[in-house]
Structures are given as structure tokens and as C-alpha cells.
Amino acid sequence: MTETLLEVDDLVVAYPRKGLRAGATEILHRVSLAIEPGRTMGLVGESGSGKTTLGRAILGLAPVTGGSIRFQGRDIAHASRRERIALARDLQVVFQDPYTSLNPSMEIGRILAEPLENQRIGAAESRARVRELLDRVGLPSDAISRQPREFSGGQRQRVAIARALALRPKLIVCDEPVSALDLTTQARVLDLFLEIQQDTGVSYLFISHDLDVIRHISHDVAVLLHGDIVEQGPSLQVTGQPQHPYTQRLLLASPLPEPDAQAQRRAERRRLREEERIEGAERRTAP
Amino acid sequence: MTSSDTSSKRRRSSVALRLVRNPLGAAGVVILLVMVALALLAPVLAPFGPNTAAIGNTLAAPGGDFLLGTDSAGRDTWSRLLWSGQLTLLSALLCASVAIAIGLPAGLIAGYFGKAFDGVSSWVANAILSLPSIIVLLSVRSAVGPSVWITMIVFGVMLSPGYFRLTRTAVLSVRNELYVDAARVSGLSDARIITRHVLSVVRAPIIIQTALIAGVAIAIQSGLEFLGLGSPQDPTWGAMLSEGFRNIYTTPMLMVWPALAIGLTTGAFVLIGNALRDALEDMPGTRLSVKALAGAATAIGTASAPVRSRIPSTVSVRTLAEPVDATPPEDAAEHLLQVNDLEIGYPDGDGGLKRVVEGVHFHVDRGEVLSIVGESGSGKSQTAFAVLGLLPASAQVVGGTVVFDGVQTVDPQRRRIADDRMRPLRGRRISYIPQEPMSNLDPNYTIGHQLSRPMVKLLGVSRAEARKRALVLLERVGITDPQRTFDAYPHEISGGMAQRVLIAGAVSCEPDLIIADEPTTALDVTVQAEVLDLLRTMRDELGVAILIVTHNFGVVADLADRVAVMQQGRLVEEGPVREILHHPQHPYTRALLGSMLVGREPLTPLTTTTKGPTS
Numbered sequence A: 001m002t003e004t005l006l007e008v009d010d011l012v013v014a015y016p017r018k019g020l021r022a023g024a025t026e027i028l029h030r031v032s033l034a035i036e037p038g039r040t041m042g043l044v045g046e047s048g049s050g051k052t053t054l055g056r057a058i059l060g061l062a063p064v065t066g067g068s069i070r071f072q073g074r075d076i077a078h079a080s081r082r083e084r085i086a087l088a089r090d091l092q093v094v095f096q097d098p099y100t101s102l103n104p105s106m107e108i109g110r111i112l113a114e115p116l117e118n119q120r121i122g123a124a125e126s127r128a129r130v131r132e133l134l135d136r137v138g139l140p141s142d143a144i145s146r147q148p149r150e151f152s153g154g155q156r157q158r159v160a161i162a163r164a165l166a167l168r169p170k171l172i173v174c175d176e177p178v179s180a181l182d183l184t185t186q187a188r189v190l191d192l193f194l195e196i197q198q199d200t201g202v203s204y205l206f207i208s209h210d211l212d213v214i215r216h217i218s219h220d221v222a223v224l225l226h227g228d229i230v231e232q233g234p235s236l237q238v239t240g241q242p243q244h245p246y247t248q249r250l251l252l253a254s255p256l257p258e259p260d261a262q263a264q265r266r267a268e269r270r271r272l273r274e275e276e277r278i279e280g281a282e283r284r285t286a287p
Numbered sequence B: 001m002t003s004s005d006t007s008s009k010r011r012r013s014s015v016a017l018r019l020v021r022n023p024l025g026a027a028g029v030v031i032l033l034v035m036v037a038l039a040l041l042a043p044v045l046a047p048f049g050p051n052t053a054a055i056g057n058t059l060a061a062p063g064g065d066f067l068l069g070t071d072s073a074g075r076d077t078w079s080r081l082l083w084s085g086q087l088t089l090l091s092a093l094l095c096a097s098v099a100i101a102i103g104l105p106a107g108l109i110a111g112y113f114g115k116a117f118d119g120v121s122s123w124v125a126n127a128i129l130s131l132p133s134i135i136v137l138l139s140v141r142s143a144v145g146p147s148v149w150i151t152m153i154v155f156g157v158m159l160s161p162g163y164f165r166l167t168r169t170a171v172l173s174v175r176n177e178l179y180v181d182a183a184r185v186s187g188l189s190d191a192r193i194i195t196r197h198v199l200s201v202v203r204a205p206i207i208i209q210t211a212l213i214a215g216v217a218i219a220i221q222s223g224l225e226f227l228g229l230g231s232p233q234d235p236t237w238g239a240m241l242s243e244g245f246r247n248i249y250t251t252p253m254l255m256v257w258p259a260l261a262i263g264l265t266t267g268a269f270v271l272i273g274n275a276l277r278d279a280l281e282d283m284p285g286t287r288l289s290v291k292a293l294a295g296a297a298t299a300i301g302t303a304s305a306p307v308r309s310r311i312p313s314t315v316s317v318r319t320l321a322e323p324v325d326a327t328p329p330e331d332a333a334e335h336l337l338q339v340n341d342l343e344i345g346y347p348d349g350d351g352g353l354k355r356v357v358e359g360v361h362f363h364v365d366r367g368e369v370l371s372i373v374g375e376s377g378s379g380k381s382q383t384a385f386a387v388l389g390l391l392p393a394s395a396q397v398v399g400g401t402v403v404f405d406g407v408q409t410v411d412p413q414r415r416r417i418a419d420d421r422m423r424p425l426r427g428r429r430i431s432y433i434p435q436e437p438m439s440n441l442d443p444n445y446t447i448g449h450q451l452s453r454p455m456v457k458l459l460g461v462s463r464a465e466a467r468k469r470a471l472v473l474l475e476r477v478g479i480t481d482p483q484r485t486f487d488a489y490p491h492e493i494s495g496g497m498a499q500r501v502l503i504a505g506a507v508s509c510e511p512d513l514i515i516a517d518e519p520t521t522a523l524d525v526t527v528q529a530e531v532l533d534l535l536r537t538m539r540d541e542l543g544v545a546i547l548i549v550t551h552n553f554g555v556v557a558d559l560a561d562r563v564a565v566m567q568q569g570r571l572v573e574e575g576p577v578r579e580i581l582h583h584p585q586h587p588y589t590r591a592l593l594g595s596m597l598v599g600r601e602p603l604t605p606l607t608t609t610t611k612g613p614t615s
Helices: A052-059 A081-087 A108-118 A123-136 A140-147 A153-165 A185-201 A213-215 A236-239 A244-254 A259-285 B002-021 B022-041 B076-114 B116-128 B132-144 B148-174 B176-183 B192-226 B237-248 B253-281 B290-303 B332-333 B380-388 B447-459 B463-476 B481-488 B495-508 B525-542 B553-559 B575-580 B585-596
Strands: A008-014 A024-035 A042-046 A064-071 A090-093 A171-174 A203-206 A218-223 A229-236 B337-347 B353-364 B369-373 B394-404 B430-432 B514-516 B545-550 B562-567 B569-575
Touching: A008 A052, A024 A042, A024 A052, A024 A218, A024 A229, A042 A052, A042 A213, A042 A229, A042 B575, A052 A064, A052 A171, A052 A203, A064 A203, A090 A153, A090 B176, A108 A123, A108 A153, A123 A153, A140 B022, A153 A185, A171 B002, A185 A203, A185 A213, A203 A213, A213 B148, A218 A236, A218 A244, A218 A259, A218 B253, A229 A244, A244 A259, A244 B514, A244 B525, A259 B525, A259 B553, A259 B575, B002 B022, B002 B253, B022 B076, B022 B253, B076 B116, B076 B148, B076 B192, B076 B495, B116 B148, B132 B148, B132 B192, B176 B192, B176 B545, B192 B253, B192 B585, B237 B253, B290 B514, B337 B380, B337 B575, B353 B369, B353 B380, B353 B394, B380 B430, B380 B514, B380 B545, B394 B545, B447 B463, B447 B481, B447 B495, B463 B481, B463 B495, B481 B569, B495 B514, B495 B525, B514 B525, B525 B545, B545 B553, B562 B575, B562 B585, B569 B575, B569 B585
Parallel strands: A042 A203, A042 A218, A090 A171, A171 A203, B353 B569, B369 B545, B369 B562, B430 B514, B514 B545
Antiparallel strands: A008 A024, A008 A064, A218 A229, B337 B353, B337 B394, B562 B569
């Protein structure tokens, strides 16, 4: 059980710029992280930090220009389409937007059966599995013949989770899966993620901009800033006593739902900002 | 799967049904079916062959053996009309098929894979589009001789860029959809992704385009034949038209029949095309008949009667003409904003009214921050927009009052916010900070122009003065280089900067109340903290009242003095922020607070039940 499930080493992702002789824009600079079986790696960062790109590179949806991604010991950074079909059994995804991640013209049953059909699983078996999946994520079985637009955001995200679970994967990349959801729905979907992990032993790479969500769901946390991991470690340590100034800033910026505690946090944030300003000024004036 | 089969069949048949229900579409379908039937049955219906000539009986009048008479070569007009129909319709079909056969696959490949093929094929498509079709067709005719089929194949090639562009654009729009990514992660082959996920998006526009293209093909083909450029052996409506034109003075009716056939057929194609567009693109439920709306109006009349009795008598049913209408109820005078029993509804399409806000009651004092909290569908944004007088046209303010500093803005007669009462307030005394800062700045104008223009218009200051004030405002909202931001266009600044600019704009006319609709939801958490700081500073320094709509209790705790919690259009709880956050009374407020992640033990369940279809 101690064998590492996913190992990302010195990963570089760069998108070619438009036009001739333009070179490339590097999104991730030599990023490394590892995920153990049955555990959750939380990846937190703000917009433009490259957190989504990291997830997409693991899934084969972003161009890897350097480093390696090893999944169960095999390098998958440049896996071919054929290898991806085999990989799809173990590596799946849940996207942020439950509205565009489900094809609006397909019934839920067909959406869920698609990955099964692609693995040449028979019709009868696939039908049984679809029912099982709907039950697993807490949706009624008559959802099979209904279309995505008949469901709310939270229900659609359950469908997306069911699709990811269809082939009993070992790792699910979850790209901001609760960000578009209401507070109470978010709580229920997070519970669903935890419950599925307990029952199946699946690992998650859980990507979010929300430190509270990351703290709740993760065993380990990595903090991404402008394409670099600035801090990485056990969840309680990174989200409780952050060492890197950016992580500290991130923590102090997320407001607490209690006026007096928040006022305190606000004052602390101002103090940190003031200190940084003075330090910066000193550095500039120093010879 | 049988269930999915029946369901998709239902969908397809409903498109056909909508097409036929549309009277113009039905007419087009009937005409086209008649034309096709006549053409198909030509061997049975036509008494003569297309080129059988009765030399002794040229230009005969209708009647006898010749139902519609004969032409100058003594050929039966009725028979020729039928045979021509066959050839003309087949040639239109050929033309459209060629155009689709080239344009659709090329568009799919170019749109889906992009790269070199996209560049080359787009270039070729543009080159073809730049060629004048008629001249190309004339050259082809002179090179290979008169042939309906070759002409139509070439014309099909000329029309293929239309399909190419249509398909390419449609594919580009779905290529980066997340469901296509999900299919890739599942290891689906490109061919499967295209047939399952991409083609379905392209189908509808292709069908519409084909109906229109078929009409154009018939028109062009007839035009060429009319000019005498067709083969003399092939009977077509265009050739008949040409023949009739040569004898227009002796037998004018010879021209009428082919002209009628051409006109009816091309017209039918246009009608079908338009009806198909309506049927495919308008989903059911989005359109409301006038009857349904009228029904809705009467339904509200009866339904809202008991509600009215709860409202203070001053606002009952006065006409707009009466000046007293705008007088607020007595108790409202002391509050800056007083909302009483507000009720907003939308027609639901079945003649009824769907209420999105019901009996909402709250007030905001000067310099106070009230936060309306709720989840999606709680009606919190609708309430804010009602205060701003910016509800959509279909919204109806069914009941209640909105009183801002002594002015009652609801017009109960027209069930709307009275625009003439709202106009002097909006921008000047009530301003607005939106959720999406970027989409609320016009990309065509500089930040400076958009900031100073309202001051010139509303405050009547000079341009130079407005510019000076705008620069001061930009500095005040924490922008380090005000002059550069003043001269910048919206795309040159970040989202956080844009929100600062909008806040500067919101306070520029020194309003009494700012309505902020989820002002930090689209921002990063570090930027959110700064924007909240800024709003607090504005309140402290300018004494402006803020009505902030949010779903985030952190934002509430940071900024609000009082909180109103909304659920499904109703206000369930309202009070000072500490009271609500520390001692929530209503079960829904408790559920909301119970869903908070702060202070919970990580990796443990947040709710007691996770399963259930209600989520």
C-alpha cells in the first residue's frame, strides 16, 4: 500500500504562443508532488497559478514540455491515445462547471455508459453498473432517461462524479468540483467525496482556490503560486501554521464567519502587509 | 437502451411537430411534398415524354390532349413541367450534397484538429468565396459543354465554404467544452468524440442551411438555363422559362407555369428553412403566447387580492396620475431605504405567475451595511434589482412598496418600478457594484471616460473637473498609478483593478446607498480581502449605506452590521450580525451555518445525511 500512486517530477508545461518565432509561455516551472493510494492531495492557488493546468497535464490535456508524470510506476506524460484508453480505467476527472461538463443533448444514462462502452463492457453489465452508480451518488434511478438540464447544479455534479467512478479508478483529478455550488450543496458533495474515498480507497488530486475546502478534504496540501509550488506538507500544518508568506497571506485573506474573529484576522493581515511593505522598502533602500 | 431510444425519438418528433405546427413551415412542407410527388410520379402522370414533339401543333392553347398547351416545338407543357421538376429538384439535391460532402468533413477536421489543415482549408475557402460564382459557372460551361449535372457539382463546390465555415465555427465552440475533455479522459477516439459529441451540435445549423441552399441552387440553375446555357435535351424549369420568354407575345402563359413552379419551390425551401430554425433553436417553454400572458395577468389579479390587504392602505390601488401615490407609509420616513412586503413574479408560461420574491420586508439606515444572504434561487439578487429598478421587462412587482428617502418607487398599477421616479435616484443617489467587474466596463471606452462621463451628466460638472475628480477617486480606491489607469482600456487592467474602478464609479456621484451584488465572488481571495477593506473605508469616510448581496458568511462577518437571510423568495430571518451568526433562530439559517467549513474537523462528514435526491 505504500507504493506511490502518482509522482510528478520537475513538470514543465508551456503553451506555444501564437505567430511564428514566438516561443512559448511557460505555465508550470518544474513542479513536483506525489500522491499515495487512498489519500487526497489538495492543490490550492489563485487564478493564474497554474493549478488547473497541473491537473490537465496529468490527464493528458495540456502539453508537457519537461519533467515526468509517473502513474503506478509508468511515465504517462506523453501517453498515446491507445495508452489513455487503458489509463482511463484508473485515472478520471470531475470538472468545476457541472453545466458544461455534461453534454446537454445526451441522457444521463448514455453519459454514464460512455466510459463503460469504450472499455467494451457489455450492455447488460453496463446498465447494471449505471444503476449502481446513480444509487452510489444518491440520484434516483429514473435519472437514466432524463437530460442534464432537468437537474440542479449539485445533482449534475453528482452525475459527473458518477461518471468518474464508472470504471472504479484509482485516482480522480477534481478540478474545483464544488466552487460553482451553493453552501449547503457544497457540504453534501464534499461529504460524498469523503464517503466514496472511505468505501473505495480512491485517491484525489483536489484542486481549489478555497483554503477552507482544501483543509477539510485533504491529507496533504500543496500551495501553487505563479507556476511554482511554494509550500507543501501535511494539511493541518500547511493550513494551520503556514510557513511561506504567500500561504500566510492566503490564510489571513479568507474571511472567518464570525465578526470579532474576522476583525482580529483583518488586523493581523494588515500588520503582515505593513511588515512586508516596510521590508520591501528597506530592501530597496539598502545598498 | 430502450428508454433512451424512445426519449430521443420523442425529441426528434417534437421538432417535426413544431415544424408542422408553424403555419408557414407547414405550407412550405406541403408545397415541397406536392412538388416532389409530382416529379416522382412524372412517368405516370405525364401523358407525353419530355421531348415528344407534335410538330403540327405548336403553341397550342390549353385543352384537349394538351392540359396546359404546347410550346414552340409542339411539346406538351404539362408533361415537360413534370419531367423538369424531376431534373430541377434532383440537381438542387446534387448541389447541396456536393456542398455538404466537401464543407462538412473539412469544417469538422479544421475545427477539431486545427493546425495546418485549418490554415490551408480556411485559405482555400476564402479563395473560393472571393470568386464570383456566375462567372465560374459560365467558364465551366464553355469549357466542358452544357450539362446540368456538372454545373450543379461546380456550384456545390462554390457553396461548400458556407458549410465549411458554419461547421468549423460550431466545432470550435464545443471543442473546448468540458464534456469533450471528459470524453478524452475516458480515452474515446477522435472519431467517436466527433460523432457522439460534436456532430450533434452541427446538425441543426446544417439542416437549416441546406433548406436555404436548395432554394438558391434552383434559382441559380434556372437562371443559367434561362440564359440558354443549359443542354437543349434536358428538360428543366429554367429552360421552359427561356422558351416561354421567347414566345411571350404570342403565348404569355408558357412563361407563367415554370415561373410558378420555380417561385413556389424556392419559396417553400425558404419557409421550411425559417420554420426549422424556429423549431430547432427555440426550446419549448421559452416562448409565451399572447394568450398565456393575458391569462397570467388575470390570474395575478385574483391571486394577489388577499396579499394586498396586508399592505398599508396608502399604496393600495392609486393611479399613476395621483401625486400622493409616491408618498411613503408613515413609519418609513426615518429609514433611508424601506422595503415592505415586496412581491416579484414572472409569467411561468402556463398562464400563471411564478413568485421569486414573496413578502420581503427590510430597511437600511444611513451609513449602515445590510447583507442579504442566501443560496441560488433565494431571490436575493431579484430583491436588489428591484431596489435599483433594474428588473427584467417580464418581471412583475405584484405587491409591496420600495421607499427610498421618502420616494415610493413601485407603480402598483403597472406592476413595475416606476422609471420616472427611479431615474433621478439611480446613479445619483443609489449606485451599483456588479458581480462581474469586467463585463460591466465597456471595452470601447477608456476607464477615464467611463468614470468621468456620469459626473458630467449627473452632477453637471465640467469635463476638466470630472477628470480631476476621477483621478482623485482612483487614488482613493487604492490604485497606485491613477493617471495610467485613467487612460487605460478595460482589457488592460486586472479583474481586481476593474472592481476598484467600479467602486470608484459607484461612489463618484456621492450616493446615499450602494447596492453591491456579490461584489467579490469573481475575485481571488486576496483581492476579495482588499475590496472588502475598500468598501468598509468608503462607508466609514463617506457615510454611505451599503446593501450587499452575498452567499459568503465570511463576507457577512467582515462587513455587515445587520443580516437578512433569504430562502426561496422569502426572508426567513433578519437581525444584527452577531445575533444571527451566534444564535440563529430559523432552521434554514442554522443549516446554512452548519454547512460552513471553518472550525469543522477535517475529513469528517459535514451533514448527517449525504444521500438523497433533494441536493
